Amino acid sequence: MSATSIGIEGALEALDGAAGVASVRAWMERHREALLAHQEGRRINWRALCDWFASVGLLNGKGQMPTIRCAQLTWYRVGKWLERRKARAAERQAEALRLEAERESEKAAIQAEIRQRREAEAAEQAALRDRMEKAERAAAWRRDEAARVTEHNQRVAAEAEARKARAASVASAQSAPGHSAVALAGDTPLVTLDLPKIVGVSYRAYEPFDPTLPPVRKGEINPLSGNAWEFGDDLPGYPSKRGYEFEDDWLKDVGRFIDARHETTRSMTEEEKFVYRAACARRYL
Template structure:
């Protein structure tokens, strides 16, 4: 007979026989809680209980009918043994709960890490998508801006060439009284400013211009020189920078016109003061 084919029933019977299935201790271990519940705090009548033990054949560890003292001592020992057993069971249960809590905590940590990783990946994807959209918008803007600048430069160049051609045909720059209509360029009538004749002011200040063109702004690129205009915007009532190749020439003309129009700087506008001081500071006056 192999060890694997031998059952456990015989071993259990041997253990029960050694422990004494019919012993007082075995009975107390099985029925202690029920007996305590029945007594409900009342003292146990050990004499009556020992008489009953004898009548049903329950014996002590020596195989004898238990005496009152023996029954009481066995009852006490069984109580202590059951108490220790319950404590061990409680410890095992607490340990099982602790391990379960640790597993749940580890599971929660793993799930949180997975969730954070997914959120980080989603945020990274969103940021990448946003950067791609911004890059595409910037590229589209640069293309549009390049086309607009090219168109603007072409138009300004054509206007400059037209102004030079018109200026060459002006016989006498003194004939610039009032906003007189000049020759037509395409469908737009050119006008001249009502400016006094000032010694040292070039003919560009008196040249006809297209009044529909917007004023030149500081920071815009001068298409003739390729440099940015530095000294403010065009001043109302004065020649536009559009007719000048160099800003220094415009400062000289406009500075002298401002000086002729105002006796002191107190009557000048802020724009006039700025240009006048820039002209003086650069030695144009």
């Protein structure tokens, strides 16, 4: 017979026999709670109980009929033993609950760390996408601006060549006998404003313009941006909005010209004050 095929029943019987299954102590261990509940705080009649122990054959640890004193001591010892057993069971349960709470706390901490890491990664990815979009918009604006500046320079150069050709033709007509100087139809000379050179003012302020064109009015649509002009009409003696894509750039340049022209707002016109204060509000000055 192998060790794995032997059952535990025989071992349990041997232990019960050694502990005295038919002993007063074993009976008290099993039925102490029921007896206390039955008495409801009344004193136990140990004489009657010992007589019953003798009638049913329950013996003490020495195999003798229990006396009243022996039964009382056994009752006391069983009570202490059961208290210790309950205390140990309560400690084991408390330890199990503590370990379970620690596991739940560690699990929650790990989950919180994973969630924070994912949120940080998502925020970093969002910030990266935002930086990439801003960089793409800035690059597109620089390409458009470079193309616009190139086109403007080409146009200015072509107009300058045209003016030189017209001037040469007029001079030739004046030198020939019997001819008078006559301007070509649709020929409008461009002019530039006599403006001081100020640091921070863009090149747009010094570009030549067609004086026959009407001034830009507030509320008109800017053909370059598609937005309505907001900060008043063109100011006489200052660059026109017509040469600007964004009104903020015009505010910045004109605000600096107004600031250089006037020591205080007292000498400004109402229109100049409006533009000057708008430029100051946007911290361009």
